[in-house]
Amino acid sequence: MGARNSVVLVISFFMLFLALSSAFPRRKNQYKPCKHLVLYFHDIIYNGKNAANATAAIVAAPQGANLTILAPQFHFGNIAVFDDPITLDNNLHSKPVGRAQGLYIYDTKNTFTAWLGFSFSLNSTDYQGSINFIGADPILMKTRDISVVGGTGDFFMHRGVATIMTDAYEGEVYFRLRVDIKFYECW
Amino acid sequence: MGARNSVVLVISFFMLFLALSSAFPRRKNQYKPCKHLVLYFHDIIYNGKNAANATAAIVAAPQGANLTILAPQFHFGNIAVFDDPITLDNNLHSKPVGRAQGLYIYDTKNTFTAWLGFSFSLNSTDYQGSINFIGADPILMKTRDISVVGGTGDFFMHRGVATIMTDAYEGEVYFRLRVDIKFYECW
């Protein structure tokens, strides 16, 4: 088998892997980002006992549910507000480079999906500015794409796509997301 | 009356019709969409008795209101979370091509208006990807325009305008929206 065929085979396996693990894998993106950032953020949900450490709180729930336990039926109807530290690596205790702030909404009755509206406020030596995101988050997929709809400061007028991955999940109290931000409009 | 005058007359009536029935009709849009989709989505609001069929739930309300009846004063302050089937035609029972997921907020005390933040997650043979929307929805206008602020998959980096029309409305339990999505940036 020639080198060229090997490459085709490897690419085929790679595409198959993508097809199995990504939401909406079909489009082959031929664009190269003009800027690229990988960041992590850490969400600790308030459960009635962890007020000091919690970075997120359930603030809305459907009838019959309460605000310290995620709702039954895949948390459908819960809205959580968050102010999560952003770090450069996957360690919750690393020095934060900014805050992820906004809301997530659990929006499906028969599986885990969320809708996200949030901003990154970055304040480090490398980056100062904000990045604004919205999009659907089918949580159980390995990777999910949401839209980067705008930015300010160092990210003035930027647009792009962010690929989200659940990097860790501990019961219903902690999760960590890896956010791979690819800007395709940079100004 | 010559043919040319007839055309002018017909166009004048058409403009008059638009002026009476659309929100913000003044701008004559000279742009042609690079992609165009018409889809329907169906919203069944949870009322305490329809848990099996409901696709949306009221999860927040102002003081004194509850979560199974839309609030008085034009539902001002209600937030609903939804996960609605998307269909190609106006039949609730057609095979869904995706889900409309997000929230709507009733935001006026003296008439019906809403604010929308939601995504279409499409998963059909024709389209795979997500489309993200936000905008004001003056519900009583025949047509309302909101922004398409981004997309992923087949709608990678797309932007556009979506024209929403209430296609059916049954009391306070069911409504169906027709969404005419015109993309002007397609990548």
Add this chain to the structure above:
Amino acid sequence: MGARNSVVLVISFFMLFLALSSAFPRRKNQYKPCKHLVLYFHDIIYNGKNAANATAAIVAAPQGANLTILAPQFHFGNIAVFDDPITLDNNLHSKPVGRAQGLYIYDTKNTFTAWLGFSFSLNSTDYQGSINFIGADPILMKTRDISVVGGTGDFFMHRGVATIMTDAYEGEVYFRLRVDIKFYECW
């Protein structure tokens, strides 16, 4: 000291002022807006007694808080829905040119910050159309930038950056924001 040095000195002081008073001042924006609007909007929060005048209501709060008093700990977790009059000057009683509609979320436990998702619906002789905004709002900064992610009507497909300034603040009932909207994509 020559004229040139004076200019440098003045500019230096100006940069220092910016550095102290703005969120994310570092980027020197070399772009000129293609359209520019300055508008004010007025928010009167419902406190249980001002139903007739209120333009905003708290509709969600974390466990233990209620809906007529902003939550303790910097209002963390409160979601307010609003329908505020927009005016051309800073007078609440000026004739409105439209409505600011959407939500704000208090999202930090140890200082005042908010997350905004809202639309301007303008309906005046000068402008007819809607403008859609999202972004983080570090309230205590003198100026804060958020993203203009889309528009309709006269603002068809527009994008830009809006600089928000708290123009007045009266206890926990009234605030007025000055919004300096700079469009950089105008179509």
